[in-house]
Amino acid sequence: MSAAKGELSSFVIGMGRVALLACEVVRSLSSVRLNWAEFIKQMHFIGLKSQFVVLTTGASTGMVFCAQTFYQFHKVKMDTATLSVVGVAMTSELGPVLAGLMVAGRVGAAMTAEIGTMRVTEQIDALRTMATHPVDHLVVPRVLATVISMPLLTVLAWVVGIFAAMILASSLLGIESAFSLKHMYFYTDAEDVVMGVIKALVFGLLISLISCYRGLNCTNGAEGVGRATNEAVVQSCIAILVSNFFLTLFLRSLLYPG
Amino acid sequence: MIEVSKVRKSFGDQVVLRSISFSVEAGESVAIIGRSGTGKSVLIKHLVGLLSPDEGAVRVEGQDLVGMSERQMLSVRQKFGMLFQGAALFDSMNVHENIAFPLRRSGVTDGAEINRRVKSVLGLVELPGVGGKMPSELSGGMQKRVGLARAIVHRPQIILYDEPTTGLDPVVADSIDQLMMRVRDQYSVTSIVITHDMRCARRMGQRIIYLREGQVYLDAPAEEVFNSEDPQVSRFIRGEADLKEVDFS
Structure with missing residues (x-):
């Protein structure tokens, strides 16, 4: 119990220090010229080189989610509603969260390890x-590159996930594609897309700030770098999952006021 | 030029520096010596604001570094060049980019000027033609020389050397000593060397500060220190252990 309390208090203190780092980033952005060379290098590493992992995750999730939804909906003869569920889930929830978790694992770990070393x-x-x-x-080039890359990677996850689900639905599950597409367009609102993009921006900010903070405060040589990298990935993932819940509630009330 | 006044620093329960005071004048060359763990590296990091003391003051040209924010300290640090114990070259940059970095930071933007000055300091440290190599492709001695080139390329007023010859073979250590002397004499910079290599201290230090147990034990001209009859000092200079202090259990 006391160990859990200690973990929680160090997590909260860490988040406070991450917030201070965010203030320093804002100060830097407003007063110091951006290091363009480092920014472009980070965009290449974060945005371009993360495409494969996000693409694979998006396609896999889209297909699995489509299949599972179909098997349940088929029992109540709602086959053509399958893609609308996939569309809403991918845009507002699964796309940003899965892209965030993949980027935290791939990019966050690399950031902490590099800065920590x-x-x-x-x-x-x-x-x-x-x-x-x-x-x-x-920090500033990494934060900017992650915040810009995350929405783009999330859109990639949506497109690939929904496209993969469509192919599965029409070719293997035998769902009538015209109806299911119409339902998907009808039920997937622009607000879902906006919510997904906002979440991706927030997750990008959290991943980059937590990872850079852990790297900057790394101690104890190689062991310390390993521990900091591990903490950065775990804390980024927890921050994504916890903030996703609150963002969903907040953005729902903001985007769907009625 | 640099004034250290009653500096105290501890990490947790361990007190590393206990009320250290000394000053270094412009153009002076000072060697700080002492056994491992006496706080030499901690002290040198205070001089450039990398560490902040728990008590006391560190003044550079009258400006007190204590209480300055990291951003306020940036302008003070432009006066410094520093050679780190492990060279601390940026491993994501090649040698040319490493050396050009402080030049660009000090406002030199002309590419031809940068190339000329990088080439010039690489010649000074006797490493012409290695500009395209990555730090991982260089030996320890070559990395130290590149670190030295990087420390002097923007012509700082003060150069700090943290254990410049540690871990090097005697021939390479000699070449580093000679390079430091050449830099000191050629550019008339203020030099502060942290070392436990007595040959390096003798060559570089016009004045020697001997640290013992986190305090200044002796601060005197080099000749006086090397001829000292104080048993603590003379034993350290000769590299002799006091068997009463050695625990074999």
Whole structure:
């Protein structure tokens, strides 16, 4: 019990420090010129190189979700409603959350490991002695690149997931595609799309800030880098899942006021 | 130029520095010596604001670093160049980019000027033609020399050397010593060397500060320190252990 309390309190303290890091990022963005070379490098690493993992996850989830929904709906003769459920779920929930979890695992871990190694090998101290703020040089390009990449990767997950579900539905499950597509367009609102994009932006911000924070505060050599990387991925995933719940409630009340 | 006044620093229960005071004048070359664990590296990090003392003050040209924010400290740090114990080269950049980095940070934007100055310092450290190599492709001695080139390329007023010859073979250590002396004499910079290599201290230090148990035990001109009859100092200089202090159990 006391161990769980300790974990919780360190998580809350950590989140407070991540919030302070976010303030420093805002200060840097408003007063220091962006390091474009690092930003482009990070966009390539985060946005472009994460496509395969997000694409695979999106396609797999879309198909599995379509199949499971079909088997339940088929019992009550609602086969053509299958794709509308897939559409709503992929755009507002599964797309951003799964893309977020994949990016946290792939990109967040790499960010923490790279910055953490720089920290324990005194490269960050070297940066500081060369009149360079680590937040300006390391954190801001990563945060911007993740925040921009996440919505794009989420859209990729939607498109691939829904497309894969459509192919499965029409070719293997025998669902009438004209009706099911019409239902999908009817039930998937623009608000679902907006909600998904907003969630992706927030998740991108959380992943990058948590990962950079863990890297910047890494100690104890190689073991410390390993521990920081592990903590960054676990905390990013928890932050995504917890914030997703509150974002769903908040955005529902905001986007669907009636 | 640099004034350290009653600096105290502890990490948890462990007190590393206990009320340390000394000053370094412009153009002076000072070697700080002492046994491992006496707080030499912690002290040098205070001089450039990488660590903040629990008590006391660190002033650089009259500006107190204590209480300054990280951003306020950036302008003070432009006066410094620092060679780290492990060189601390950026492993995502090649040698040329590593050396060009502080130049770009100090406002030099002309590519031809950057290339000329990088080439010039690589020549000074006797490593012409390695600009395209990554740090991982260099030996420890070569990394130290590149680190030295990076520390001096923007012509800082003060250069800090953290254990510049540790872990190097005697020949490479000698070449690093000679390079540091060349830099000191050629650019007339203020130099502060942290070392427990007595040959390095003798060559670089016009003045020697001997730290013992987190305090300044002796602060005197080099000759006086090397001729000292104080048993603590002379034993350290000769590299002799006091058997009463050694625990074999």
